[in-house]
Amino acid sequence: MKQLTNSDWLVFLIYFIIVSVYGLEVDASMFRTNRAFTAGALIAAGIVVALYTLFW
Structure with a gap:
């Protein structure tokens, strides 16, 4: 992470x-x-949950 400068x-x-x-x-x-x-968004979340469950 970048350090914040004075500017x-x-x-x-x-x-x-x-x-x-x-x-x-x-x-x-x-x-x-x-x-x-x-x-x-719900379909995409459902696909991610299904893939996570399948490959866990």
């Missing part, structure tokens, strides 16, 4: 101050997915 910390500090002052607008609609994505 990395400076960018992080500036970002943190901006977010603290102005805030972030977050609501539930940002985390909604459509049905096709949800179905695909």
Whole structure:
């Protein structure tokens, strides 16, 4: 893992101050997915579980 440099910390500090002052607008609609994505994700997870079970 890369060690953070002074410029990395400076960018992080500036970002943190901006977010603290102005805030972030977050609501539930940002985390909604459509049905096709949800179905695909569940199928992919099921395949991974099946393969894991088969080869364990």
